[in-house]
Amino acid sequence: MLSSPATDTQITHGRRLWLYVLVGLILVFLVVPSLIIIPLSFSSSRLLAFPPPGWSLRWYEAFFGSLEWRSATVTSFSAAFLTMILATAIGTLAAYSLRVSQSRLFQAAFIVFLLPMMIPAILIAIGVFLLYAQLGLNNTLLGIVLAHTVMAIPFVVITVAAGLRSYDMNQEMVARSLGASRPWAFLTITLPQIKISVISAALLAFITSLDEVVIALFIAGGDNMTLTKRMFNALRDEIDPTIAAISTLLLLLSAILLATSQFLQKGSGRR
């Protein structure tokens, strides 16, 4: 095995063993640190030693027993859910419009949709904070959802636009020539065929909102404290093992979302 050629240029597996080892180590570096949190979250000790001296569920009890953590979780998930709906709708419409329109001007509009991704988050954060101070939107769920929607729109537009690129628009033309209106043709012909991209985009929008830290630091608070802001503040003060429990739950959620998105894309025959 090791002496068989591995590439077109006749390098053997043995001679590039170092590459396999190196990449293995890098992948360990990428994945293992996050996973180490899982056993720690079941530790009975406050000290986060590894391996844990004993096992317990006390940090999960601390999380579910705390009104503050629970309410932050509810806020974060509500915001993420609403953001997902709003950003997916707005972004899909935009991606569709950009695809159908031939005009040059429109290609320039595409850049505008990418701006929230290119502009440093800290700058958007203080800008939104300043704006919301005037509008009275700081510490409100609506405020968080609007800001997170803007942050999620680029991901939705990119993902849906990619899906539309491999879709033949003539199908919609056929439907319209047979008497369907454009909205009806879109809903019944186009949308079902790009649904994988739209669902992937929705998942991305959800996770973007759920993970968003910097803007939430400025505009979330009071009754509408997000999970990320509470975690950030807790991390700045001390390394509280309750966060290990929350992190484990979030890791589980990430794994489910990633698996779903990979599964969907595989099912559609695209990678």
Add this chain to the structure above:
Amino acid sequence: MAAVADYISKAGENAVELKAQARAESLKLASLTLPGLLIIAVIVLVPIAWLFWLSFRSGDAFTFEHYERLLHPSYLSSLQTTFELSFLVTGLCIVLGYPVAYLMTQVRERMAALLMMFVLFPVWTSLLVRCYAWLVLLQRRGIVNNWLLDVGLIDAPLRLMHNFTGTTIGMVHIMLPFMVLPLYASMRAISRDYMKAAANLGASPVQAFWQIFVPLSLPGLAAGIIIVFVLCLGFYVTPALLGGGRVMMWSMQIERNVTYYSDWGAASALGVVLLVMTLAVLWLVGRVIGFDKMLGAK
């Protein structure tokens, strides 16, 4: 004859009508982007224009004082830290990301998909969870230090976090996937025939790699560099947590001026400078490799 003339004029009318309809249609289609453009304008562009305005205002007068204050040594050292860290993290991401992306193009489809999961998993993992993981690992009595002590590599615990080292490790961990993904996309497009041809013409594997493969992967590398570097320039969360206040990034100066001093003049001047630096980098690379390629590679 008259009938033909009539026909032609009718056709002309129809053409005019069709054109008008086409224009109405394209306007209707254009209006579909309006919700998106509107919300981005209100939430992002208007506030930034406002910050720009504030950065030149002192009371009711026009001023450059907020920008002049940025020449203070504490800001200059922040600027230096920001660039040092961004260059270092980008460099490390190239060194670590290139082999991963390269190997992904060399193994079978299934293996590549598995490797891809390893690369994507961190992207889908919460940023704070990953920072927390590094805080736990790198503590004074943390896992890394304990392990190093046990193995006997060190005699006393190293200071691994709340400093430049910890920030670098954490940031490389966050940024690495953003280097691997565009690199892999561009490497996958390189035809294997080139490498075969090079071997056929007498190139050693090492020569073929450096003279054929690497140059062809440069667009992806450039896209990776730009994404990582730009994200690093404005990064806040990881330096704030793993730097422990000792690593003062430009973004943290912005946060401080708003939260502690409510000094909007200084904060907006800092913000404008950050934005200009970011756009300058984007523009520069956009000119060199083109935006389409950058986005296509993503």
